[in-house]
Amino acid sequence: MGDQRDAPTIIIERDGGGGLGSFVLGALVGAGLALLYAPKTGEETQKELKARALKLKSATEGRLREAQTRLEERLGEAREGVHARVETVKEAVDAGRVAAREARDELEKKLVKSKAAYRAGIEAARESGDEDEDQEEAGEED
Numbered sequence: 001m002g003d004q005r006d007a008p009t010i011i012i013e014r015d016g017g018g019g020l021g022s023f024v025l026g027a028l029v030g031a032g033l034a035l036l037y038a039p040k041t042g043e044e045t046q047k048e049l050k051a052r053a054l055k056l057k058s059a060t061e062g063r064l065r066e067a068q069t070r071l072e073e074r075l076g077e078a079r080e081g082v083h084a085r086v087e088t089v090k091e092a093v094d095a096g097r098v099a100a101r102e103a104r105d106e107l108e109k110k111l112v113k114s115k116a117a118y119r120a121g122i123e124a125a126r127e128s129g130d131e132d133e134d135q136e137e138a139g140e141e142d
Contacts, residue, residue, distance in 0.1 A: 023063070027056045 031052060034045075 024056075024060070027052075 031049060034048070034052075
């Protein structure tokens, strides 16, 4: 006799997404079984089948409306989320532009100051050079 560990393993997977198809299939099987086991006349059975078909149709339409409503809600939420993200990106881009403009203006001001300081340094060096030459000339004359 074999050990239980040697027994084959059977895995059953369920598809969680298709409830409507299973529902319709179950309704059809139920209607077929009702026909086979019904101790009623053909006319009574037809009336009952029509009534059940109408119930099935009504239930199916209700489920479809619910599914459509949920889908529309999810689409609306997705649209709102995308719109919010787009607005956030636009705001970030605008803030980046403002920051870049301010940084450029600041750099331009610093560049103007640096150029002015450079020119002033050159002028000071020239004047200092002129004074040194004047002193050298004055020293030679003495």
